[in-house]
Amino acid sequence: MKDTQQNILIIGAGLCGSLLALRLAQRGFNVNVYEMRPDLRKVDISAGRSINLAFSDRGNKAMKLVGLEDKVKALCIPMNGRMIHDTHGNTFQSNYSGRDYEYINSISRGDLNALLLDEAEKHDKVNIQFNCKCKSVNFKNTTALFKGYITKKEFIEDADVIIATDGAGSALRKSYYLGKKFLFSFSQAYLTHGYKELSILPKPNGDFKAYKNALHIWPRGSFMLIALPNLDGSFTVTLFLSYEEGQYNFNNLTTKERVLEFFQNEFPDALALMPNLLDDFFTNPTSPLGTIKCSPWHYKGNTLLMGDAAHAIVPFYGQGMNASFEDVVELDQVLDQSLKDWETIFKTYESNRKKDTDAIADLAIDNFHEMKGHVNQAIFQEKRKLEMALEKEFPNEYASKYSLVTFNEHIGYREAMLKGRAQDKAILNLLTDGLITSNDDLKLVLNRVKQETEAILEHDRIAGLT
Amino acid sequence: MKDTQQNILIIGAGLCGSLLALRLAQRGFNVNVYEMRPDLRKVDISAGRSINLAFSDRGNKAMKLVGLEDKVKALCIPMNGRMIHDTHGNTFQSNYSGRDYEYINSISRGDLNALLLDEAEKHDKVNIQFNCKCKSVNFKNTTALFKGYITKKEFIEDADVIIATDGAGSALRKSYYLGKKFLFSFSQAYLTHGYKELSILPKPNGDFKAYKNALHIWPRGSFMLIALPNLDGSFTVTLFLSYEEGQYNFNNLTTKERVLEFFQNEFPDALALMPNLLDDFFTNPTSPLGTIKCSPWHYKGNTLLMGDAAHAIVPFYGQGMNASFEDVVELDQVLDQSLKDWETIFKTYESNRKKDTDAIADLAIDNFHEMKGHVNQAIFQEKRKLEMALEKEFPNEYASKYSLVTFNEHIGYREAMLKGRAQDKAILNLLTDGLITSNDDLKLVLNRVKQETEAILEHDRIAGLT
Numbered sequence: 001m002k003d004t005q006q007n008i009l010i011i012g013a014g015l016c017g018s019l020l021a022l023r024l025a026q027r028g029f030n031v032n033v034y035e036m037r038p039d040l041r042k043v044d045i046s047a048g049r050s051i052n053l054a055f056s057d058r059g060n061k062a063m064k065l066v067g068l069e070d071k072v073k074a075l076c077i078p079m080n081g082r083m084i085h086d087t088h089g090n091t092f093q094s095n096y097s098g099r100d101y102e103y104i105n106s107i108s109r110g111d112l113n114a115l116l117l118d119e120a121e122k123h124d125k126v127n128i129q130f131n132c133k134c135k136s137v138n139f140k141n142t143t144a145l146f147k148g149y150i151t152k153k154e155f156i157e158d159a160d161v162i163i164a165t166d167g168a169g170s171a172l173r174k175s176y177y178l179g180k181k182f183l184f185s186f187s188q189a190y191l192t193h194g195y196k197e198l199s200i201l202p203k204p205n206g207d208f209k210a211y212k213n214a215l216h217i218w219p220r221g222s223f224m225l226i227a228l229p230n231l232d233g234s235f236t237v238t239l240f241l242s243y244e245e246g247q248y249n250f251n252n253l254t255t256k257e258r259v260l261e262f263f264q265n266e267f268p269d270a271l272a273l274m275p276n277l278l279d280d281f282f283t284n285p286t287s288p289l290g291t292i293k294c295s296p297w298h299y300k301g302n303t304l305l306m307g308d309a310a311h312a313i314v315p316f317y318g319q320g321m322n323a324s325f326e327d328v329v330e331l332d333q334v335l336d337q338s339l340k341d342w343e344t345i346f347k348t349y350e351s352n353r354k355k356d357t358d359a360i361a362d363l364a365i366d367n368f369h370e371m372k373g374h375v376n377q378a379i380f381q382e383k384r385k386l387e388m389a390l391e392k393e394f395p396n397e398y399a400s401k402y403s404l405v406t407f408n409e410h411i412g413y414r415e416a417m418l419k420g421r422a423q424d425k426a427i428l429n430l431l432t433d434g435l436i437t438s439n440d441d442l443k444l445v446l447n448r449v450k451q452e453t454e455a456i457l458e459h460d461r462i463a464g465l466t
Numbered sequence: 467m468k469d470t471q472q473n474i475l476i477i478g479a480g481l482c483g484s485l486l487a488l489r490l491a492q493r494g495f496n497v498n499v500y501e502m503r504p505d506l507r508k509v510d511i512s513a514g515r516s517i518n519l520a521f522s523d524r525g526n527k528a529m530k531l532v533g534l535e536d537k538v539k540a541l542c543i544p545m546n547g548r549m550i551h552d553t554h555g556n557t558f559q560s561n562y563s564g565r566d567y568e569y570i571n572s573i574s575r576g577d578l579n580a581l582l583l584d585e586a587e588k589h590d591k592v593n594i595q596f597n598c599k600c601k602s603v604n605f606k607n608t609t610a611l612f613k614g615y616i617t618k619k620e621f622i623e624d625a626d627v628i629i630a631t632d633g634a635g636s637a638l639r640k641s642y643y644l645g646k647k648f649l650f651s652f653s654q655a656y657l658t659h660g661y662k663e664l665s666i667l668p669k670p671n672g673d674f675k676a677y678k679n680a681l682h683i684w685p686r687g688s689f690m691l692i693a694l695p696n697l698d699g700s701f702t703v704t705l706f707l708s709y710e711e712g713q714y715n716f717n718n719l720t721t722k723e724r725v726l727e728f729f730q731n732e733f734p735d736a737l738a739l740m741p742n743l744l745d746d747f748f749t750n751p752t753s754p755l756g757t758i759k760c761s762p763w764h765y766k767g768n769t770l771l772m773g774d775a776a777h778a779i780v781p782f783y784g785q786g787m788n789a790s791f792e793d794v795v796e797l798d799q800v801l802d803q804s805l806k807d808w809e810t811i812f813k814t815y816e817s818n819r820k821k822d823t824d825a826i827a828d829l830a831i832d833n834f835h836e837m838k839g840h841v842n843q844a845i846f847q848e849k850r851k852l853e854m855a856l857e858k859e860f861p862n863e864y865a866s867k868y869s870l871v872t873f874n875e876h877i878g879y880r881e882a883m884l885k886g887r888a889q890d891k892a893i894l895n896l897l898t899d900g901l902i903t904s905n906d907d908l909k910l911v912l913n914r915v916k917q918e919t920e921a922i923l924e925h926d927r928i929a930g931l932t
Contacts, residue, residue, distance in 0.1 A: 183709075183754050187653030243649075288649050369930070379928075425929040432928050462845075462898050463891040464835070 005030065009144060009159035011134045012036070012166035015109070016307030016324040018116035018128075020165055022066050023328055025123035027335065032159065033126065034146055036133040036166070041114045051197070052228050052236045054079070054215070054318030055107040057409040062325035065332060071115055076105035077229045083214035084376075089269035093214060094384055097400075098391025102407040104215070104318060106228040134171040137162060139179070139299040144171075161342055162303045165324075168292055170309035176299065184294065191289040191314060191368065193223070194250055195240050198280040200273045202233025209273045210235065215318075217371060218267050222246050224372040225267050237274070240289075240372065250286050289314045291361050297350045301342030304349075306331070311357035316367040317405060319360050323413070327353065359414040363405060366421075383427045386438055386445060393442045398449075418457065426452035473498065475610060475625035477600045478632035481575070482773030482790040484582035484594075486631055488532050489794055491589035493801065498625065499592065500612055502599040502632070507580045517663070518694050518702045520545070520681070520784030521573040523875040528791035531798060537581060542571035543695045549680035550842075555735035559680060560850055563866070564857025568873040570681070570784060572694040600637040603628060605645070605765040610637075627808055628769045631790075634758055636775035642765065650760065657755040657780060657834065659689070660716055661706050664746040666739045668699025675739045676701065681784075683837060684733050688712050690838040691733050703740070706755070706838065716752050755780045757827050763816045767808030770815075772797070777823035782833040783871060785826050789879070793819065825880040829871060832887075849893045852904055852911065859908045864915075884923065892918035 008024055010017050013035035021031045055076060063069045080103045081095035096103060120126045131149040138144070143158040164172035176184045200209050208229060210216060216227040216235070223242065227235040242249045248262045256278050263271040271277060292312040297305040307324035334349045370380070390398040399408060401420025408416060426449050430436040436445050474490055476483050479501035487497045521542060529535045546569045547561035562569060586592045597615040604610070609624040630638035642650045666675050674695060676682060682693040682701070689708065693701040708715045714728045722744050729737040737743060758778040763771040773790035800815045836846070856864040865874060867886025874882060892915050896902040902911045 183656040183756075185653075185655045185756075187651075187655065187759075189651045189653065190649040290649075290651075293653075421929075425925065428929050429925045459891065459895045463887075463894050 006160040007032065009034070009157055009162045011137075011144060011162065011164040011170075011172060012307075012309070013113075013117060013128055013130070014165065014167060014307070015113055015116065015321055016327065017165035018113060018120050019062060019066065019325060020163065020306065020328050020331075021126050021128070022116060022120040022123070023332055025120065025125045026066065027332075029125065031120075031123075031126045032157070033120075033128040034132040034134060034144075034157070035128065035130045036149075037130065039117075039130045040110055041117060044110075051110065052106050052108050052230055053112075053321050054228070055105040055112070056318065056322055056406050058319070058406075059322040059325040061409045062329050065329055066119070068115065068119060071119075072107070072112065075107050075111045075115070075231070077107070077231065078103045078105055078213055079215045079228070080213055081215070083211055083216045085216060085218045085267075085269055086376075087220075087266060087268070094381075095388060097403050097407060098388040098393075099395050099403075099407075102403060104406060106215075106230065108230060109321075111231075134164075134166060137164070137172045137175045137303060139172070139175060139303040140181070142302040161301070164303065164305050164309045165307045167308040168290065168312035170305060172303055173292075173294060173305055173309055176294070176305075182296070182299070184296070186294040187292065189291045191365075192245060193240050193242050193368075194286045194288050195238050195315075196250070196281065196286045197284050198237040198239060198274065198277060200227060200235040200237055200270075201276060206233045208233050208235070218270060219372050219376050220266055221373045221376065223248075223266075225270055226371075227270070237270070240368075243286075253281075256282075291365065293358060293361060295350070295354060297354070298343070298346035301344075301346060304346050311354075311361060313357075313361045313364045314368060315364070316371055317360065317364040319364060319405065319413075323357060323360050326409070327357075356413040359412075359417040360405070363401075363413065363417050363420075379428060379431060382431055382438060383424070386427060386431075386436070389438075389442055390446055390449070394446055398446060419453070422453045422456040422460070423449065425456055471496065472626040475500070475623055475628045477603075477610060477628065477630045477636075477638060478502070478773075478775070479579075479583060479594055479596070480631065480633060480773070481579055481582065481787055482793065483631035484579060484586050485528060485532065485791060486629065486772065486794050486797075487592050487594070488582060488586040488589070489798055491586065491591045492532065493798075495591065497586075497589075497592045498623070499586075499594040500598040500600060500610075500623070501594065501596045502615075503596065505583075505596045506576055507583060510576075517576065518572050518574050518696055519578075519787050520694070521571040521578070522784065522788055522872045524785070524872075525788035525791040527875045528795050531795055532585070534581065534585060537585075538573070538578065541573050541577050541581070541697070543573070543697065544569045544571055544679055545681045545694070546679055547681070549677055549682045551682060551684045551733075551735055552842075553686075553732060553734070560847075561854060563869050563873060564854040564859075565861050565869075565873075568869060569679075570872060572681075572696065574696060575787075577697075600630075600632060603630065603638045603641045603769060605638070605641060605769040606647070608768040627767070630769065630771050630775045631773045633774040634756065634778035636771060638769055639758075639760060639771055639775055642760070642771075648762070648765070650762070652760040653758065655757045657831075658711060659706050659708050659834075660752045660754050661704050661781075662716070662747065662752045663750050664703040664705060664740065664743060666693060666701040666703055666736075667742060672699045674699050674701070684736060685838050685842050686732055687839045687842065689714075689732075691736055692837075693736070703736070706834075709752075719747075722748075757831065759824060759827060761816070761820060763820070764809070764812035767810075767812060770812050777820075777827060779823075779827045779830045780834060781830070782837055783826065783830040785830060785871065785879075789823060789826050792875070793823075822879040825878070825883040826871070829867075829879065829883050829886075845894060845897060848897055848904060849890070852893060852897075852902070855904075855908055856912055856915070860912055864912060885919070888919045888922040888926070889915065891922055 007030045010021055010033040013033045017033060021033050024031050063072045081093050083091055083093050085091050121128060132146045135145045135147055142162055143156050144162055145156050147154045164170050177186055203209055212229050218225040223240060225239050227237045229235050244251055253259050253262060259281050291314055297310045306327045313320050330353050331349050334345050339345050387400040401424055404416035404420045430448055430452055436448050473496045476487055476497060476499040479499045483499060487499050490497050529538045547559050549557055549559050551557050587594060598612045601611045601613055608628055609622050610628055611622050613620045630636050643652055669675055678695050684691040689706060691705050693703045695701050710717055719725050719728060725744060725747050757780055763776045772793045779786050796819050797815050800811050805811050853866040867890055870882035870886045896914055896918055902914050
């Protein structure tokens with residue numbers, strides 16, 4: 001598959017689509033991109049929905065690939081760990097790693113997307129049209145039907161290949177599902193919780209009202225609040241709460257009095273920083289949290305799903321954007337193999353990649369439970385403390401699950417999941433059975449943990465579980 | 467919820483719908499049933515698709531509830547175990563249980579459905595209309611739109627409650643999905659394998675050509691053939707094979723020569739019993755194998771999904787029909803609780819039941835791998851031999867996973883799955899590590915297995931995995 005003069009149509013110019021356009025243009029393809037929304041460089045379209053994101057090593061691997069590492073770094077605020085807030089307003093920090101050079105970053109979705117659009121448009125071979133919504137894809141003919149929001153007219157585009165990076169509501173995925181032309185496995189799974197975006201504004205002098213270099217969490221067992229810093233001194237705050245269950249839930253937080261009572265009882269220190277709470281609460285939407293998986297991602301060599309369109313995940317591992325960026329790196333590596341046609345390329349890509357995006361989807365749900373509850377439990381805190389000590393003492397010999405997922409971009413999510421889960425289980429079991437304690441010699445602890453982890457993995461293999 | 471004069475509309479008069487109609491009529495409800503197909507008591511509609519099924523204790527629990535145990539027994543052929551056929555035509559039997567009174571039954575779908583329809587129609591309160599296809603359900607208004615195949619006319623029916631037992635392609639479930647009126651979690655997952663029904667006809671004198679009281683299996687690692695006996699002396703044979711992968715697959719078995727070559731190489735003893743193979747092979751359809759899960763099953767107190775409409779599973783545990791029948795028993799138990807309204811009834815039913823139907827869906831996929839491959843592997847055979855010995859020696863103290871799922875109808879599928887999987891893992895680990903052998907004293911083996919199973923379950927609990 002050498003003919004780089006081919007025309008590639010990309011549906012969606014979000015984070016994944018704009019990066020993909022840039023990379024394919026760098027490889028010499030002709031790229032046409034159609035985006036449903038207006039150009040976010042000209043119009044503010046954030047509307048209180050995930051305006052900042054966690055950017056980490058897998059995402060950065062993609063930025064290195066396209067030569068944008070330094071430009072992206074300028075948009076980042078490092079977060080070294082979680083700052084955990086209890087109901088009395090006490091805080092303690094739990095680092096993401098025992099290695100100082102491992103941290104994640106808060107970044108503005110809009111700023112990053114604008115950078116990627118600018119860089120893509122620098123290429124003659126890239127053409128981006130905004131305000132064009134894809135209504136359906138004829139994947140047998142490799143054509144897509146669009147409607148122009150401004151022209152109000154429908155039009156059909158064809159291409160040699162169509163790649164849909166149009167997010168969780170993907171038009172191509174919908175065409176696969178409704179078309180019933182092949183066996184299409186598909187799942188959408190919602191959590192019982194939704195989310196609402198709130199904010200902590202900067203001080204009048206522009207300073208941050210809380211510690212800047214952390215991801216703040218107020219874990220409350222069945223719900224939680226988090227906050228990520230922005231370059232302008234504000235924090236984007238997100239409340240994760242059940243729609244229906246518990247004393248306070250989205251369905252019954254309907255009056256100002258009740259919302260205030262909820263925050264006074266549960267998040268008094270956050271409330272003190274949020275005089276604008278009620279405005280935000282009643283202006284911003286409550287949105288669902290869903291996981292989408294599907295297969296196959298491609299129809300022959302004609303069409304391909306990438307990013308959230310192929311695998312939308314819940315936000316609790318901070319990996320949604322990173323996974324989508326890594327998709328582009330993975331496809332790029334397959335393109336390097338000089339395979340004979342697009343069908344072989346797409347098949348190879350899915351076969352390499354799907355196990356990993358399935359894994360990060362499951363890990364993200366694990367982390368939902370960890371963040372809202374486990375971080376508050378003594379045994380999980382003891383585990384975390386031990387792991388930080390192991391990472392500090394043996395930086396080349398130990399990596400926690402979090403570290404494997406977030407900072408070890410050279411291994412896939414699935415390998416990180418299997419090893420990380422086995423390690424977690426090993427440490428929790430060894431602690432419970434009294435076979436390791438936080439007073440033991442660390443070398444001894446390291447060896448016991450490694451041994452027990454290997455035993456767990458081996459037993460799973462024998463039982464055919466992995 | 468006492469008003470049994472209410473009108474209940476059931477969509478689908480298959481196995482689950484006809485049983486449900488009978489039970490609800492016994493409880494005093496007015497029941498109207500609409501079925502898409504013609505009356506199977508008058509027209510043969512089997513068309514080479516799952517004409518017989520495995521009937522076991524959970525299904526029988528439902529037959530006891532409606533007073534039909536004896537009538538159903540007359541339709542059953544007991545199968546005491548698997549008769550395994552190797553490529554040389556050697557056979558060995560692997561019983562389903564070490565207890566003689568535990569076995570499963572082969573039963574004709576048509577005969578059983580006809581019995582349930584007859585019994586339901588004996589009630590004045592039951593009215594069944596055939597040839598009426600449900601096109602959609604308005605779950606907010608509790609009305610359903612039907613099209614009469616004979617009248618060619620569309621009509622709308624309303625009811626106090628609509629229950630859809632219209633199988634894997636459920637119209638109500640489709641209305642939930644397409645309606646987007648609430649967060650509907652949904653998955654359809656296909657195996658890479660499909661199936662095709664074949665047959666072994668009786669001898670000229672009406673006798674069975676192979677041993678009658680077994681489920682015959684020809685396991686070949688990545689594919690398999692099975693056969694279940696019918697009352698007329700025939701066997702229904704099913705080939706499970708990949709669509710695309712392997713030397714022989716459904717996509718490349720396109721000529722008579724190739725099909726014969728495949729059977730000669732892989733199933734020579736079966737081929738000798740099937741002079742009609744090629745006719746069957748090229749007449750009968752190749753059908754996909756899918757798992758469907760969804761939630762919620764109900765919309766408020768208006769509508770409810772039951773049976774395959776709520777949870778279609780692959781056939782490898784022989785539990786699809788049994789699970790659907792058990793649905794009716796579970797709903798019946800909730801109706802006994804005198805709850806205040808249908809919404810509470812449906813919510814309670816789903817909350818009790820969904821964990822179990824999710825479990826049997828996963829167990830059925832486990833068993834696909836067990837049947838096509840594991841039954842041929844030495845360590846799995848050693849495990850099975852030990853388990854049979856334990857069940858025989860300690861009938862009240864040990865039950866294998868298969869037995870927990872199939873013969874222990876007083877515990878739910880989820881409990882059976884958790885305990886059964888832990889037991890399997892325990893035995894395989896103990897055998898591999900040489901901590902038990904088939905020469906050990908059985909009491910010692912029993913205790914080691916129990917101890918190791920409990921340790922596995924406890925470690926999973928600590929790690930938050932169950």
